[in-house]
Amino acid sequence: MKPFLILQLRPETDASDDEYCAILEKCGLRPEQTRRIRVDQEGIPEDLDITDYAGVIVGGGPGCVSDAPEDKSPQEARIEREILALMPQITARDHPFMGCCYGLGILAHHLGAEVSKARYSEPVGPTVCEAMPDAARDPLLKGLDAQFEVFVGHKEAVQHLPEGAVHLLSSERCPVQMIRYGQNVYATQFHPEADAHDFERRIRIYRNHGYFPPEDADRLIDLCHAAEVTVPGEILRRFAKRYG
Numbered sequence: 001m002k003p004f005l006i007l008q009l010r011p012e013t014d015a016s017d018d019e020y021c022a023i024l025e026k027c028g029l030r031p032e033q034t035r036r037i038r039v040d041q042e043g044i045p046e047d048l049d050i051t052d053y054a055g056v057i058v059g060g061g062p063g064c065v066s067d068a069p070e071d072k073s074p075q076e077a078r079i080e081r082e083i084l085a086l087m088p089q090i091t092a093r094d095h096p097f098m099g100c101c102y103g104l105g106i107l108a109h110h111l112g113a114e115v116s117k118a119r120y121s122e123p124v125g126p127t128v129c130e131a132m133p134d135a136a137r138d139p140l141l142k143g144l145d146a147q148f149e150v151f152v153g154h155k156e157a158v159q160h161l162p163e164g165a166v167h168l169l170s171s172e173r174c175p176v177q178m179i180r181y182g183q184n185v186y187a188t189q190f191h192p193e194a195d196a197h198d199f200e201r202r203i204r205i206y207r208n209h210g211y212f213p214p215e216d217a218d219r220l221i222d223l224c225h226a227a228e229v230t231v232p233g234e235i236l237r238r239f240a241k242r243y244g
Contacts (some may be wrong), residue, residue: 001244004034005053009061009079009102011040015205022193027057027240040075040102044082050089055096055184055243058083058103060180060191065105066116066156067069082143084110091185095244098236100189101154107187111162112185117155120174122189124153124203124212127222129169129177129190138168138180148231150177150190151199151224153211157189158235186239192232196224 006023010016016038024031035053037044050056063076072080083103087110090097099107103117126149133140151169158176161167169178169188178188194202200221207217 001033002052002054003032004029004058004240004244005037005050006034006059007044007056007083008036008038008059009040009063011058011062011075012205015202016040016059017195018110018198018201019148021035022053022141022195022198023057023059023236026193026236028237029240029244031149039079039082043078044086046085048086050093050095055098055239056086056090057239058097058099058106059193060101060103063102064208065102065109066155070235075185080106091181094182094184096239097185097187098192098239100193101152101189104133104158104176104187104189105156105180106156107179107185108162108165108176111165111181113162114159115156116159117157118159120159120176121155122152122155122157122174124199125223126150127152127171129171132167132170134166134180135168138166139242140186140235141168141178144231144234149227149229150192150232151194151196151227151229152175152190153202154189155211159171168216185244188232188235192236195229195233196227199224 009017109115133147165179165181207214
C-alpha cells in the first residue's frame with residue numbers, strides 16, 4: 001500500500017500534533033502508513049510526485065487565501081504558494097485529495113472560484129450540514145444521514161460553486177460545505193477530522209487568534225460537547241478506505 005501524504009499548515013506544534021493524531025484516528029491509519037509534512041517547517045519538495053501516494057490530505061490552518069499579499073506573513077505566502085503548486089497535478093490526474101477547511105479555499109481558488117470574506121463566514125462551533133442531491137450517489141456520502149452536525153470556524157468562504165465541481169453538502173449559513181471535482185478530488189469547509197475533544201483543544205490554542213472573543217472560549221467548548229458530531233469522521237474513514 002502506498003502511504004497517504006498529510007500536509008499540515010499549523011505553525012503551533014500542539015495544534016499540528018493534535019490534528020495529525022485526529023486524522024490518523026479518523027482514517028484508521030498508523031503513522032507508518034503516512035508521510036507527514038509540516039509545511040510551515042520544511043516545505044514541500046519541488047519534485048514531489050503525488051502518484052507516489054495513495055492520497056493527499058491537507059489540514060486546516062490560520063491563513064486565508066483571500067488575504068491581500070501584503071497582509072500575509074512570508075510563511076503564510078510560502079505555504080499557500082507551495083500547496084497551490086500541487087493542485088495542477090492533483091486535478092489533472094484526478095488524484096485522491098481531501099482538503100479540510102483551508103484545503104477547500106485552495107481547491108476552489110485553483111479552479112477559478114471566488115474565495116473571500118464577503119459572505120458565508122461561520123463562527124467557531126457546530127453547525128448542521130445538509131446533503132445535496134448528488135450526495136446520494138457519492139461513495140463517501142452514500143447512505144449517510146441527510147442532515148448531520150459538523151465543526152466549523154472560518155473567516156473566508158467559497159462564494160460560488162467552482163465550475164465543473166459537484167456540490168455535495170451545504171449549510172444554512174455557508175452554502176458550499178463540501179465539493180468533489182472529477183471523481184476523486186474532495187474538499188470540505190468543515191473539519192472532518194475533529195470531534196468535540198479535538199475542537200476543545202483547538203479553541204484553547206486559538207483563543208487569542210481573532211476567531212472569537214477570548215472570553216467566549218468556555219461557552220464554545222460547552223457548545224461543542226453538547227453537539228453530536230460523528231458523521232464527519234466517517235467521511236474521512238471512507239476516504240482512507242476507498243483509496244488505501
